[in-house]
Amino acid sequence: MSVHGCQHLSAFKAAKGTDPFRIIYSYFIACPSADARRIKAKSCVCHTCRQPTLRLHACMYCIYFGCYGAKHIHEHAKSKKHNLAIDLTYGTVICFSCEDYVYDKDLEDIARSFSQKPSLNLVNLKDPFSSWEPSEDELQLLKKNPKRRKVDAKSTVGLRGLINLGNTCFMNCIVQALTHTPILRDFFLADRHTCQMPGESKQCLVCEMARLFQEFYSGICTPHIPYKLLHLVWTNARHLAGYEQQDAHEFLIAALDVLHRHCKGTNGMSCSNPHLCNCIIDQIFTGGLQSDVTCKQCNNVSTTIDPIWDISLDLGPGPPAFSSHSTPSPGGTGFTNSPGNYEPTSLLECLKRFTRPEHLGSSAKIKCGKCHCYQESTKQLTMKKLPVVACFHLKRFEHSTGYHKKISTFVSFPDELDMTPFMSSSRNDNNGFSNQIIQDMPTSLSCDNKYSLFAVVNHCGTIEVGHYTCYIRLHKDQWFKCDDHMITKATITEVLNSEGYLLFYHKQILEYE
Amino acid sequence: MADLQERKIKDAQMRATINQKLVETGERERLKELLRTRLVECGWRDQLKAHCKDIVQQKGLEHVTVDDLVAEITPKGRALVPDNVKKELLQRIRTFLSQQSNI
Numbered sequence: 001m002s003v004h005g006c007q008h009l010s011a012f013k014a015a016k017g018t019d020p021f022r023i024i025y026s027y028f029i030a031c032p033s034a035d036a037r038r039i040k041a042k043s044c045v046c047h048t049c050r051q052p053t054l055r056l057h058a059c060m061y062c063i064y065f066g067c068y069g070a071k072h073i074h075e076h077a078k079s080k081k082h083n084l085a086i087d088l089t090y091g092t093v094i095c096f097s098c099e100d101y102v103y104d105k106d107l108e109d110i111a112r113s114f115s116q117k118p119s120l121n122l123v124n125l126k127d128p129f130s131s132w133e134p135s136e137d138e139l140q141l142l143k144k145n146p147k148r149r150k151v152d153a154k155s156t157v158g159l160r161g162l163i164n165l166g167n168t169c170f171m172n173c174i175v176q177a178l179t180h181t182p183i184l185r186d187f188f189l190a191d192r193h194t195c196q197m198p199g200e201s202k203q204c205l206v207c208e209m210a211r212l213f214q215e216f217y218s219g220i221c222t223p224h225i226p227y228k229l230l231h232l233v234w235t236n237a238r239h240l241a242g243y244e245q246q247d248a249h250e251f252l253i254a255a256l257d258v259l260h261r262h263c264k265g266t267n268g269m270s271c272s273n274p275h276l277c278n279c280i281i282d283q284i285f286t287g288g289l290q291s292d293v294t295c296k297q298c299n300n301v302s303t304t305i306d307p308i309w310d311i312s313l314d315l316g317p318g319p320p321a322f323s324s325h326s327t328p329s330p331g332g333t334g335f336t337n338s339p340g341n342y343e344p345t346s347l348l349e350c351l352k353r354f355t356r357p358e359h360l361g362s363s364a365k366i367k368c369g370k371c372h373c374y375q376e377s378t379k380q381l382t383m384k385k386l387p388v389v390a391c392f393h394l395k396r397f398e399h400s401t402g403y404h405k406k407i408s409t410f411v412s413f414p415d416e417l418d419m420t421p422f423m424s425s426s427r428n429d430n431n432g433f434s435n436q437i438i439q440d441m442p443t444s445l446s447c448d449n450k451y452s453l454f455a456v457v458n459h460c461g462t463i464e465v466g467h468y469t470c471y472i473r474l475h476k477d478q479w480f481k482c483d484d485h486m487i488t489k490a491t492i493t494e495v496l497n498s499e500g501y502l503l504f505y506h507k508q509i510l511e512y513e
Numbered sequence: 514m515a516d517l518q519e520r521k522i523k524d525a526q527m528r529a530t531i532n533q534k535l536v537e538t539g540e541r542e543r544l545k546e547l548l549r550t551r552l553v554e555c556g557w558r559d560q561l562k563a564h565c566k567d568i569v570q571q572k573g574l575e576h577v578t579v580d581d582l583v584a585e586i587t588p589k590g591r592a593l594v595p596d597n598v599k600k601e602l603l604q605r606i607r608t609f610l611s612q613q614s615n616i
Contacts (some may be wrong), residue, residue, distance in 0.1 A: 034539075041536035051525065052532050100578040509597075510554075 005104035008097050012060065012084055021086065021093070021107050024058050029091045030114035044088060048072040057085040057094065057205050148218060153475055158185070160216050161223035161485035165230055169484055170248040173470040174255060175226060176482045177455035177504050178209070179216045180472040181389055187280050188213040196264060204230050205255075206262045223485035232283050233258065238511055248468050249310070249393045249502055256309055285309045288385035290424045293366060294357075294378050300370035305384050310391040313350040315342055315407045316398070347392065347413040347503065355382050355422045382424040388510065390419070390451055391480070392503040397463055406463040413456075415492060421450040451505035459501045471495045522526050531610070544602065551598045561590050 004010070028044060031037050045052045046067040055068035061082035066073030073085055077096040085094050087101075091111045095102045134142060146282040151157060158180065162172040178184060185192070188210050201207040208229050215224050234241040263279035289308045294301050344350045357380040360366070365374040392413075398405045420426060454473040459466050469483045471490055481490040535541040552558050568585050569577050 031542075034537075037539060038537050041533040044536070045529075052529055094579075100580075 005093070005107075006095050006098045006102045008083055008095050009093065009102055009104055013104075018106055018110060020060050022110055024060070024086050024088075025091055025111060025114055028058065028088050029086075029111075046070075046072055046342060047090065048075075048306075054089070056088045058088055060084040060086060060093070080493060100201055107502075108382075117408075156474065157215050157219055158474060159480060159487050160220065161482070161487050163223050163225045164484040165225070165227060167245045168226075168230060170246045170251050171226070171230060171455045171469040172484055173248055173468045173482065174252045174504075175212065175229070176470050176472050177252075177457060177502070178255075179213060180283070180474070181504070182454070182506060182511075183284055183388055184280070185213065185217075189217060190513070192280070193263075196262065201227075203232070203235075204262050205229075205236060205258045208232050209259065236261075245466065247397065248459070249312075252391065252502065253309060256285060280306075287311075287383060287387035287390065287393070289381050290384035292380045292382070292427070293360075294380075295368035295371060295375050296377055297373060297375040298368060298371040302369055309387075310393050311351075311354070312393040312395055313344075313347075313354055314395055315344065315350070315409065315411065318353065343409060344422070345409065345411060345448045347394075347417070347500075350392075350394070350411065351422050355380065380427065382427050383422050384418060384424045386419055386423070386449060386507070388507050390417075390505045392505070394501055394503070396459065396499075396501055404463045406459075406466075408499065411500055413453070413496065413500055415453045415482075415496060417451040417505055419451065423449060448509060450508045452508055454506050455502075455504035456495055456498060456500055457502035457504075458498050460499070468501075471498065534613055535609070538609075544605060547605070548598070548602055550563065551601065552594070555595050557590075557593055557595070559591060561586055564589060 005013075027036060028040050031040055044056055044065065046056060047065050049067065049070060049072060051067065053067035053069060056065055057068055057073040058065050059073070059076060059080075061080050061084065062079075062080065064073075064076050064082075066076050067087075067089070068074075068087075074096065077083055077085065077362070083096040085096070086092070087094065092101050093104065093107060094100070149155075149157065162175060164172065191210075192208050193206050195201045195204050195207050210227065212224075212229060233251075233255065235257045240246055240251060260277070260279055260281040263281060265278060285340055286307050286309060288305045289303050289311075290303060292301050292303050300322070342353075344353060347348045357378045360377050360379055362376055366377050367373070368375050394411055396407045398407065455470060457468060457470040459468050461467055469481060471479050471481050471494075473479050479490040479492055479495050481488050481494075532541075535544070564586055565582055568582060572581060
């Protein structure tokens with residue numbers, strides 16, 4: 001297989017040059033203009049059977065199109081002794097004398113020049129997919145480092161334990177969750193971070209994360225000691241410094257905040273609108289929470305959208321999700337005996353409660369912007385924009401004055417989650433959801449709102465003395481339990497039966513903007 | 514039997530018209546790119562690439578032809594396309610057709 005074609009193609013090129021190829025390619029394969037497309041649509045049919053079949057080929061010697069499946073192009077080649085034809089789908093050349101496709105460097109250069117033309121934008125195509133080809137520098141690096149690692153379904157690259165440096169299990173769990181966030185991993189392994197603190201990369205938490213990813217995906221199996229990361233977090237988030245046990249959720253938010261700040265540099269934006277930047281943290285974790293306040297008098301709705309990095313869900317007793325539901329239903333729906341005391345036992349119930357319309361009582365009257373009177377109102381929270389990675393925080397720790405308690409009730413969560421019912425677009429115009437049935441929307445694809453679970457952080461113990469562990473997902477269906485430096489294989493059942501404190505979900509389908 | 518014949522001709526005509534509309538508006542290219550993206554994302558391309566490599570190794574680099582590869586990987590390729598990708602493409606085509614007034 002050479003890139004010099006075959007003797008027949010060389011003879012053809014010597015006789016007729018590369019113009020026949022170029023003409024056919026520009027008219028029927030690259031199609032730079034709307035007119036060209038019209039011509040193509042009309043004329044790309046087999047001249048023998050008049051069907052627009054697949055794998056249509058154009059003879060290079062004369063004007064004839066023939067299909068491959070019914071062998072019309074083969075017959076033409078034989079009868080007319082025209083042994084070269086172009087496949088109109090891909091622009092490759094077949095030589096019937098050699099009985100196979102042949103590759104010629106000159107023709108490939110011509111094809112490449114067509115596919116890079118900006119005229120493809122006429123069809124609204126941005127950066128059509130092309131396979132990766134190494135640059136000169138990359139070729140040098142590859143030659144100097146001949147060792148290759150093959151990643152297949154059974155490989156465990158990316159798994160590494162973390163030494164506990166003294167009650168740092170809360171940090172270890174978050175680090176495990178972040179290093180196994182697929183889109184974040186892709187960002188760092190593709191070397192996409194440019195340090196905003198030139199000369200001080202050691203102070204940059206994002207650079208430290210990049211170094212951390214290198215450690216995790218190096219293939220080294222011994223546990224990693226994250227002392228540099230710990231130090232950087234301490235210097236940048238003083239409230240977390242010290243060797244006491246901290247809250248994993250608080251650490252997650254602090255870490256995301258520092259990463260976000262360091263993506264912009266230390267002298268950057270002074271957080272007037274901290275979430276309106278385009279750093280990788282915002283692209284991945286920021287969602288939009290919509291709050292609608294409806295005036296009871298004039299039904300005017302005042303809407304605000306706040307950026308959020310996680311969704312904190314109340315557990316424990318409270319009013320039920322359906323205000324119209326007067327009789328408790330039998331069996332496991334989470335209702336306790338008294339209708340006013342409803343404890344959710346699943347993530348979906350928590351979300352339903354989170355997004356139900358809430359009547360703001362007479363003590364919380366708000367001045368309506370439209371009718372200008374102090375009125376009672378209802379408030380409802382829904383998701384306006386979904387983040388790529390959704391983190392759900394189950395509020396298990398209660399810190400009221402003099403009262404510290406952990407809610408250990410089991411809350412079930414699914415491994416696949418559909419956020420459609422909790423979106424702002426599902427919200428009825430008249431004060432919230434009339435029912436909870438997922439509307440069948442034929443115009444939008446409800447698979448846009450589907451998420452898959454990939455990490456679960458668990459806390460075991462009491463509020464005074466406890467330990468954090470986490471489960472993370474490797475490949476599609478393998479789960480591992482990370483207990484500081486000990487990594488063990490786990491089953492999905494084990495994961496779904498665990499208590500659950502922080503739940504990390506990843507969007508299944510990413511839309512390209 | 515004449516009805517069946519007529520039906521087949523009508524179907525073929527309909528197919529040709531739809532195809533023409535798809536090419537003219539550039540929708541066919543967009544759909545192809547979308548499909549390509551989805552198939553890369555779900556790992557289909559890598560799976561088939563690996564399979565092709567195996568076939569080439571089996572048959573020997575100097576003796577294998579494109580037709581050999583096509584014959585071997587077509588059934589596997591067709592079977593491995595995930596259902597949600599099929600659904601998404603069908604949905605897009607349906608939407609496109611509903612927006613065309615003269616079909």
